[in-house]
Amino acid sequence: MSTLLEVSGVSVTFDGYKAIRNLSFRIGEAEMRAIIGPNGAGKTTFMDIVTGKTRPDEGRVIWGEKSVNLLRMNEARIAQEGIGRKFQRPTVFEDQTVHANLLMSLRNPRGSFPCLFYRPNRRDQVRVEELAEEIGLSGELHRKSGELSHGQKQWLEIGMLLAQEPRLLLVDEPAAGMTLAEREHTTDLLKEAAKTRAVVVVEHDMEFVRRLECKVTVLHEGSVLAEGSLDHVTSNPQVIEVYLGR
């Protein structure tokens, strides 16, 4: 399997604190990966680096067949390259309808002028309806997204992510604050997405990770501690000591 994203030898220091130390990570196309680790292990910082929010002190982040250096790009440019990100707290545009949220996220030219003269066409309308169907919000298309429940907002954000048609999805704690039924739906959405693209899920909840049935990377103090199937890593004595043992 060809590599989609390769992070190698990355380190970040915040005010003298080494958040990420010599981290290396790679993911192929159409692969699901879970990242677990205790608080402060550098999971969110890792996502910040890949999406361009944080600049690492050293290391390389290489993307795609053409091996583009992501560190030279800003957040918007990286998103256009095909990296979508879902935040821990559901962040949707609450003052706008579900429809507007999805329409804004659809893969279309992102410049000011194309947007100013944009007219919704048949294809985009159909796509918005399909996505709403997929995330179970067909009936809520014309409601303000601020009125949605917490779980619905999480799905809407996943829907917005899918609308971007990214090649890599970075998902930060998607199941936080969800009911059991909502979690199952979320698992299905992510598994479906991982059939056609790479998905990286950061999660605390071991049950949720188990349901994803994928390779797991354990982060600890800013570097990779173990990698492999969930059973493999959970039987690793080091992992048990730093994470599961507590």
Added chain:
Amino acid sequence: MTRRPFILRNPSILIFLALLAIFTAAVTLMSEAFGTAMISTSFVKTLGKTLCLCLVALAMDLVWGYCGILSLGHFAFFGLGGYMIGMWLMYARTEIIVTESLANAAIPPTDQEIVDAIGTQIFGVVGSSDFPPIWAFAHSLPLQLLMVVLVPGLLALVFGWLAFRSRVTGVYLSILTQAMTLALSLYLFQNESGLRGNNGLSGLQNLPGVAASQAVVSVWFLWASALALGLGYLLCAWVVSGKFGSVVRGIRDDEARVRFLGYSVEGYKLFIFTLTAIIAGIAGALYYPQAGIINPGEVAPIASIYLAVWVAIGGRGRLYGAVIGAALVSLISTWFTGGLVPSVPLGFYTIDWVDWWLVLLGLSFVLVTLFAPKGIGGLFDLVSGRFAPDRHGADYGPDKGSLQEEEGRG
């Protein structure tokens, strides 16, 4: 798929344009020049100026209410627009006077002599007679009209590019815009600025080569201001509708999220900032010929703060709110500061409203912010039955400029 025309999708635009047309027609029919003379010419001018203030408030609402950039410098662009049109008005009018007075001379004057005489006339007050380079286009109306758009537009483009590129946001950006307008005002106060220092440009109410009386000219300007406001309203409403509007409101509420969707936030901010600066410049170019005089005091930092107060009182994030706020506050302000409101004798002290008006304005601003964040425009929600969802005190997004709970529309 058929889409209803843009105007029909936004009925508030039609209502606004209809009211504006009725207002303009009514004032025309009551004016001294075209009607029953129920309204004095000076009041027609006040109303025309008010329309221009509504237009600049519209620009402020676009940049602050929709894009979340609390710019406290938009009156600088307004003033620049006024200066640009003022240069032509002064030049052309002085040219006519000078040509007439030199026409009787024994030897016909050369072009250079005429230009020198105009320079002496205009710059005599600041002890100079040479035209500074910035007056290079003042002889031509089309070129100077172009400057009305270009000068505020370019200043906003350069300033905005520097500020947004460095990701200056929130209160720091507001301070930066205040610094810009203060710097501009201080620069214009200098005699060396080439715009007659603190004398400013005057006699702007006289249109060169137009014989019509002020009564007629005042109505013309009222029409022009109403037309500009109507077109400006249409333009702003079009810009904030559709996907562009979605992105811009997204930037107001959660800038980082918009960035991760792949939109270049800086580009959008720059677009809105520059567009609103141009609208402000055009509003200024229509305002100052009606005011008759412009001086550097007009671009003082406080003017831009008033602009934000108008929009806040009228209702941020809704275009008609900005218009209502600007019209109401500036007309009431004219009324109070014009000495028309009777003083209140308290026995030990007499409240003279000319002095106390600012206190009243400040108080009402505080009260509106505390108790009616939707502003006066929010009253329309009572009629249309739209209410904000209960968000338990949460704003619509993490950014400083994002809508507050009470401002939202259900």
